[in-house]
Amino acid sequence: MLVLSRKVGESLIIDGDIEVTILDVTNDIVKVGIKAPKDIGILRKELYASVEDTNRDAKATSISKEDLLKQFNEIKKQL
Structure with a gap:
């Protein structure tokens, strides 16, 4: 450093x-x-770490396309 x-x-x-x-x-x-x-992307380190954690969690989560579409449609109804 x-x-x-x-x-x-x-x-x-x-x-x-x-x-x-x-x-x-x-x-x-x-x-x-x-x-x-x-x-050039500029992020505070704590935000960068949070994005990394979220991406890692999303990658580890498996959801079928059908379930994802069902969730999307439920959210859409609420709007």
Whole structure:
């Protein structure tokens, strides 16, 4: 892991087209701004982990096409 010290207003560049800027530091909270191309996905780590867990659970769950269609139709009726 690369460890850097940055002050408010200072930035770092990743791979030539991602800029990370320190916007504010108050107590134990650091506000970070990120400029990146629109095709680059940016998620907080805890959200990324949650998505991974959900995908893993979905992959492990087997449901027949008929059961899935039945569930879809039941939800559709509720709307």
